[in-house]
Amino acid sequence: MSDIIKTQRSLAIKAKFQKEHQFDHLYRLICRRDWITDALETILSNKGSKTAGIDGVTKKALQSDTAKAEFIRELETELRSKQFRPMPVRRIYIPKSNGKTRPLGIPTIKDRVVQMLVKMVLEPIYESDFLNCSNGFRPGRRTQDCIARLDSYINRRNKYYWVIEGDIKGAFDSIHHQILMKLLAQRIADKRFLKLIERFLKAGIMEGRLFKRTETGTPQGAICSPILANIYLHQLDLYWWNKYGSLHRKEKERRRIKHMGNCALIRYADDWLLLTNGGKAEAIRLKKEFKTFLWEELKLELSPEKTRITHVNQGFDFLGFHVQRYVKSNDRPKMFVTPAPENIKKLKLKIKEMTRRKWFQDSPLLKISALNAVLRGWINYYRHTNTKKIAKDLDFWVNERLFLWLNKRHKVSKRKVLDRFKLRENGKRWNFGVVNGDNHLFLYRMNDLPLKKYRSRSLENPYLEGFGTLSAAQPEIPLSQTIWMGNAENVTWRELKEKIKAERGAKCECCGALGKLDLHHIKPRKNKGKAVEDNLQLLCRTCHAQTPSFGRR
DSSP, X not given: OOXXXXXXXXXXXXXXXXXXXXXXXXXXXXXXXXXXXXXXXHHHHSGGGGSOOTTOOOGGGGXXXXXXXXXXXXXXXXXXXXXXXXXXXXXXXXXXXXXXXXXXXXXXXXXXXXXXXXHHHHHHHHHTTSOTTBOTTOTTOOHHHHHHHHHHHSSTTTOOOEEEEEEBTTTTTSOBHHHHHHHHHTTBOOHHHHHHHHHHHTOOEXXXXXXXXXXXXXXXXOTTHHHHHHHHHHHHHHHHIIIIITOOHHHHHHHHHTTOOOEEEEEETTEEEEEEXXXXXXXXXXXXXXXXXXXXXXXXXXXXXXXXXXXXXXXXXXXXXXXXXXXXXXXXXXXXXXXXXXXXXXXXXXXXXXXXXXXXXXOHHHHHHHHHHHHHHHHHHTTTXXXXXXXXXXXXXXXXXXXXXXXXXXXXXHHHHHHHHEEEETTTEEEEEEEEXXXXXXXXXXXXXXXXXXXXXXXXXXXXXXXXXXXXXXXXXXXXXXXXXOOSTTHHHHHHHHHHHHHHOSSXXXXXXXXXXXXXXXXXXXXXXXXXXXXXXXXXXXXXXXXXXXXXX
C-alpha cells in the first residue's frame, strides 16, 4: 500500500470516528512530490489533457521524463512558497443535440493537477460524512444506485407514491462562495488549504480576450468542482436526515397514524427526488418547505416549471430513466423502469445523423463499426431496466436506416443490397454485415444483450479499505458528446485496424485485456517504420503507454 493511500485511509478513519474533528496540516500534503507526481499521471491519462487552457500547454509538452520532472519541481516550489495562483478558465462552446450550445471550461494543466490534489485530500474526509441518499460524482456509485433505491420505496409496504422532482436553477453556477467556505471551515482548520480553494473559486473565466469575474459558482470544468458541489448540497441531505430520515420506526408509525406521512430523499449531484407516503397535500407542503430551506440557507432557487409533483402511477423521468408504477388487475403492482422518451429520441437523432447523405463516401465496414459502438454504449447504460421490447423495436428501426443508407450509397436495387449485405449470422438469423478478412462484421442487435436486475448495496467509504480513488469523476450518460461517425477520414488505417482485430482477436497482444485497443508501430514511424500488418500490434492503452515511442510523431 503506497504512502498516499495510507494517508488517505487515515484521513477517512479520523473523519468517520471523530465527526467534530477539524483537519489541520493538509496543505503540506499537496506539496509532497509523490502526491504531485501521482496527480500529474492521472491528469495526463485523461483525454482532456490534449486540450490546452489559456497558457497553451497540452499533454504533448509533457511527454518526456525531463519535462515532467521539471514541471513537478516547478509546481512543488510554487506550492511550498505559496506563490501558486490559479489562472482563469478558458471558455469554449460546444454544440448540443437540440441545436443550441453549452459552455465548457478548460483549466490549464497546472491548475488541473492542483485541483486533483485538492480532490485527493477532500474526498477521503467527506466520503465519511456524506449520506447514502447521495450518489452523484462519488467513488463506487452510479446512477443505477438511485434507480435501485426507488424499488425499495415504491411498493405496497412503504407506499411512497407521491414524488417531488427537484430542479435547482443553475445549481453549480449559483453556489455562494462565502457559504461554501464557511461549510468547509467546519471540517478544515488549515487556513492555507482553504485560501487555495478560495483562489480557485475567484479565478475567473477567459472568453476569447475578455476576462469575466466569478462571483458565484464552482470553477467550470474543474476536477474539484463535483466534490465542492456535493459538500454544499450535503446540507440539503442533512436537513432531510435530521428532520425526517433519522426518525425511529415508532415515530414514523405515529406520523402515519396522524396522516402526515414520511419522506425519503434520493440525490444525484443537483438532481434530486423527494418521495412521500402521505397524500398530495403533504407533497405540496414538503415542496414549499424544501424550497424555503434551499433559498434561506443555501441561496439556491427551485425552477417553478421543472419542479413537479407527480404520482408514481403517472410516471416521471429521472437521470435519463422513466419510472412508472404499473398496476395490473390480475397481478400485484410493479415498478417499471425504461429509457426516458427524450433519450430514445436522442439515440434516433444520432443514428439519423450517422446515416445522412453527406456520409455516403464512408465504407460499409466503418459505418457498421461506428453504429455498433453507439448502440453498445446506449444499451449498456440501460441493461438493468425493462428495455427488452424497446430494444427490439429500435433494432428494427436501425436496420431500416442502415438499409436505406446502403441503398442510396450504392445506387442499386433494393434486392441487390439485400443479396450483398444481408448475411447469415452464426449460421442462424439474417443480419446486415460485411466481410472483414476471414470473418464478418455484423450490425449489433441491442436485443441480444441479456437484461439483469441491478442489486444496489450500502457502500462504505472506499478509502476506509485503503483504495485510493484518483480518477476524475465523469457523469454517466447513455450517449457520449463526441461520437465517431464512421467517416472516411484515414479510412485505410481504420480498415487495417478492423482487419487485424478480426484476424488476431480483439484483445491486447501483450496482456490479453479487452476493451479499447490501439494499433502500435513495433518499429516507430520516426525510424521509418511502415503501417503494414507485420509492423503493427494491438495493445491496450496501458501497455501502449509503456512503449518507448508512445505519444511521439
